[in-house]
Amino acid sequence: MNHTKTTAKIFFTAVVFLLLSFSMTTFASAEGISVSSPSFHAVSATSQSVRLSWKTNDEVYCFKVYQLNSKTGKYEEIYKGRNTEITVSKLTPGTEYVFAVRAYIIADGNTYKSKLVKLSCNTILDTVTGISQSETTSSSHRLTWKSVKGADGYMIYFYNTESKKYVSIGQTTKNTCKLTKLSSAYAYTYKIRAFCLKKDSGKIYSKYSSAFSAVTLPATPALSASSVTTNSFRLNWTHTDGSDGYRIYERDPKTKKYSLIAAVRGINSLSISSKAPAQSCSYVIKSYAKINGKVYYSELSKPFTVTTKPTAPTAKIKADLPGNGNIKVAWTRVDGADGYLIYTSDRKNSGFVLKKKVSAKTLEYTLTGLSTSKTTYIKIKAFVSVGNQMIYSENSKLIGAKA
Secondary structure (H helix, E strand, C coil): CHHHHHHHHHHHHHHHHHHHHHHHHHHHHHHCCCCCCCEEEEEEECCCCEEEEEECCCCCCEEEEEEECCCCCCEEEEEEECCCEEEECCCCCCCEEEEEEEEEEEECCEEEECCCEEEEEECCCCCCCCCEEECCCCCCEEEECCCCCCCCEEEEEEEECCCCEEEEEEEECCCEEEECCCCCCCEEEEEEEEEEECCCCCEEECCCCCCEEEECCCCCCCEEEECCCCCCEEEEECCCCCCCEEEEEEECCCCCCEEEEEEECCCCEEEECCCCCCCEEEEEEEEEEEECCEEEECCCCCCEEEECCCCCCCEEEEEEECCCCEEEEEECCCCCCCEEEEEEECCCCCCCEEEEEEECCCCEEEECCCCCCCEEEEEEEEEEEECCEEEECCCCCCEEEEC
């Protein structure tokens, strides 16, 4: 029995000793507690929010997250709890924010805190939307898009088909940009992203916009004419790269309007016939190309006028007075002619020179100062004046006499 009491007494004494030792150890560690600073980083960012994350190896009672008030210069508490990740919302796009986090533990009834860990991060800008195309020509077009709040400028990229990458082609402070020196009848693919400038001269970018395809028109062909006769000619035009075909229009002299006379592919000339002599005909042309399933037309060419040749007059000797150096010639009237040209030579097949130019009203003329010893050969042409150009008929049949 005494043995039992002695044993119990010894056990009680040991327990008390252990409790006292534990209390002293706890007190000693509490006195020297050092709370580890959390690691702190931004997980992601949108135009109006950032997601923050932190962690520590200590048994933490709670964390507090603060946001720096840029106006007061003070940190304001925005979160308190045991989570290790939060999303801060309702922020301004393209803005730099400063956050801080601190860990807290409780030991021996006292609260201990880590050092304040600061983090600077940025919200991004909204993505560019609403891209459209205007002012389209064969070598240029204008891109326009919705302005992005907070943006200081925009970077424009185009897809390089050789490198198969988007390449920066410039930047602008406006929400529009005209691109020039482009290839005709071609579809370009663009992306745009907004940026704002940071205090350290860096840039904060938005995400890339969706890809946008903008085309250029086919180039406008140039018209010319060949093989002109009294009632026909051949209309020619330059081939334009990327074009799939051409549409040719003729002007009606009564209505003064152009109407389509031919739509062709794979050729660059057209035979026009059944015209009257000395008739002026005006034409315009445009090319077309199918790009991304849609047909695009070039701008209309400048009007081009072709005038058929007047008919050749019929000439005759009206008076032949040998020995006086004069010969009087006459010719038939040519409809539409603006005048006539009289050529002479003392050789039948060469050496003709212009002797006289007369008006449309003149149908006879006396040639003077001719050789009396040789036969003078004469031919006459009718002409039509079109601007600064003269359209000539064929020569009349050759006539000859001695003066």
